Amino acid sequence: MKLINKKNKNYTQVFHLFTEEEWAKSGRNFHKNISTFFTGKKHDVFIQVHEEGTVYFIGLGKLGVQSFEVQQVALKFSQTYKEKIQAVPTLVLADLMSERQFEEFIKGLLTGTYHYPFEKTHAFWNPGFELHFENLSQKKLDHIGKKAEAISNGQTACQEWLNKPANLKKPDIFSLYLKNLAKKYDIKYTVFNRKKCEELGLGAYLSVNQGSAYDAAFTILEYKTTVKNARTFGLVGKCVLFDTGGISLKNPDNMHYMKSDMGGATAVLGTLIYAAEMQLPVNIVAILPITDNAISEKAFLPSDVITAYNGKTIEVLNTDAEGRMILADGLSYLAKNFKTDFLIDLATLTGSSVRMFGDTCGALFSNSEELKNLLLTTGDKTNQKLWNLPLWDIWKDDIRSDVADLKNISMKPIGDCIVAAKFLEQFIENHPKWAHLDIAGVAFGNVGYAKEKAATGFGVQLLADLIENYH
Numbered sequence: 001m002k003l004i005n006k007k008n009k010n011y012t013q014v015f016h017l018f019t020e021e022e023w024a025k026s027g028r029n030f031h032k033n034i035s036t037f038f039t040g041k042k043h044d045v046f047i048q049v050h051e052e053g054t055v056y057f058i059g060l061g062k063l064g065v066q067s068f069e070v071q072q073v074a075l076k077f078s079q080t081y082k083e084k085i086q087a088v089p090t091l092v093l094a095d096l097m098s099e100r101q102f103e104e105f106i107k108g109l110l111t112g113t114y115h116y117p118f119e120k121t122h123a124f125w126n127p128g129f130e131l132h133f134e135n136l137s138q139k140k141l142d143h144i145g146k147k148a149e150a151i152s153n154g155q156t157a158c159q160e161w162l163n164k165p166a167n168l169k170k171p172d173i174f175s176l177y178l179k180n181l182a183k184k185y186d187i188k189y190t191v192f193n194r195k196k197c198e199e200l201g202l203g204a205y206l207s208v209n210q211g212s213a214y215d216a217a218f219t220i221l222e223y224k225t226t227v228k229n230a231r232t233f234g235l236v237g238k239c240v241l242f243d244t245g246g247i248s249l250k251n252p253d254n255m256h257y258m259k260s261d262m263g264g265a266t267a268v269l270g271t272l273i274y275a276a277e278m279q280l281p282v283n284i285v286a287i288l289p290i291t292d293n294a295i296s297e298k299a300f301l302p303s304d305v306i307t308a309y310n311g312k313t314i315e316v317l318n319t320d321a322e323g324r325m326i327l328a329d330g331l332s333y334l335a336k337n338f339k340t341d342f343l344i345d346l347a348t349l350t351g352s353s354v355r356m357f358g359d360t361c362g363a364l365f366s367n368s369e370e371l372k373n374l375l376l377t378t379g380d381k382t383n384q385k386l387w388n389l390p391l392w393d394i395w396k397d398d399i400r401s402d403v404a405d406l407k408n409i410s411m412k413p414i415g416d417c418i419v420a421a422k423f424l425e426q427f428i429e430n431h432p433k434w435a436h437l438d439i440a441g442v443a444f445g446n447v448g449y450a451k452e453k454a455a456t457g458f459g460v461q462l463l464a465d466l467i468e469n470y471h
Contacts, residue, residue, distance in 0.1 A: 001109070001129050001131065002127065002130045004089075004133075005132075011132075012053030014090065014092075019061060034057065045077060054086075067101050070101045070105050075109075090132065099136055103148065111156070115450075150278050155270050158460050163455045182221060185276035187221050190221075202309050207316065225283055231283070231470075235268045235285070236334060237262075237264035238327055242294075243320070243323075244293055247301055248318045250320060263459070268288065300316060303316065309332045313405045314401075323420075331345060340431070343428060345434075348440040349440055363386070363438040364389065365391050368434065372435065375437075384458055395415065408423065
């Protein structure tokens with residue numbers, strides 16, 4: 001796709017965008033023959049074919065439409081009509097569209113082409129497809145095009161790896177991908193196998209990995225800028241490639257969806273790709289504790305007492321609460337070995353957050369008002385919404401153990417997402433600006449490109465916008 005600031009005399013393809021008010025005021029006067037079929041409402045599309053070419057009338061909704069809603073419109077349009085779009089110069093007519101709205105429109109066109117398994121075969125990815133838009137300078141259009149492609153590449157990688165079936169994303173396969181990715185983007189890549197993890201004392205992570213037929217892959221990815229005094233973001237993404245629940249076996253009815261238990265890691269992956277392609281003036285240290293949660297004669301057991309990296313002991317009451325175990329070591333290792341301005345972990349962690357919020361938003365926990373407010377504001381801006389929940393000390397009472405410093409779950413049938421966050425707080429080593437995002441309900445769900453539940457790409461645009469605008 002190319003974005004070009006010019007207007008030819010003739011176009012065989014036109015995208016004409018209207019709000020409801022714009023259409024009511026002027027559009028219908030010029031196109032009375034389609035007024036019955038098109039109103040300008042959000043997602044409304046009418047296709048007019050004539051001898052000279054094709055015009056797509058695209059409804060944006062009410063005047064004052066938010067930027068993320070423009071992306072939603074473009075995404076649905078792309079998903080629905082991408083097979084019909086021709087790879088030809090295309091005029092975009094949108095009189096009142098702002099620079100930000102146009103950027104979101106382009107993002108939506110590109111991200112809307114995603115369908116597993118992804119291939120860039122659609123017209124929007126064809127160099128012959130040009131969008132001609134006179135309202136912005138060529139310099140701004142070039143920047144918008146670069147940003148849209150970078151976010152699409154990041155989100156596509158996120159969705160692709162989350163959607164892959166379990167046999168196509170074994171730890172060695174995913175690790176090889178990350179190694180090649182790091183080489184491509186000049187990202188420092190470090191991985192600790194089981195022996196090295198034992199030497200380092202990553203006991204909470206190893207407790208989950210010990211039942212696996214695959215070696216440990218505790219992975220550190222470091223993106224570095226040349227800009228002096230740049231902020232450093234620490235990111236930890238839960239990376240359980242497949243979660244059986246371990247000895248505390250999950251109900252088999254929906255276990256095939258447990259290929260999605262790496263949604264935190266894929267959000268981090270997509271963010272790294274965006275940062276690298278945009279060469280953002282920040283540093284990012286990302287930890288992905290890669291493993292599966294398998295059942296074997298070596299798998300960890302309920303009642304085991306585990307020593308984590310920071311020396312705290314954990315009584316395991318449920319092996320299906322494995323995500324907080326690997327995150328505990330990821331957080332404490334990052335906090336102890338790297339100096340970061342912000343520390344954020346993301347995880348498809350609890351059914352509790354799903355029951356609380358469904359697919360409307362992620363659950364947010366933070367010990368920093370600054371970081372909490374940044375995440376809430378960015379969530380609203382990108383429509384990857386979060387809702388803040390408490391970290392009151394009273395919840396710590398529910399994870400006190402008789403035989404260890406902590407237990408990995410509360411036995412009460414309430415507030416598990418809060419209990420999990422309170423558990424993780426014990427491993428941030430007093431980091432002053434930490435946030436935990438439980439994205440279990442929003443990373444994988446109903447989508448426009450698949451019949452079954454699939455990856456939404458949640459987290460990539462949230463983190464990318466946060467890092468880009470608050471560095």
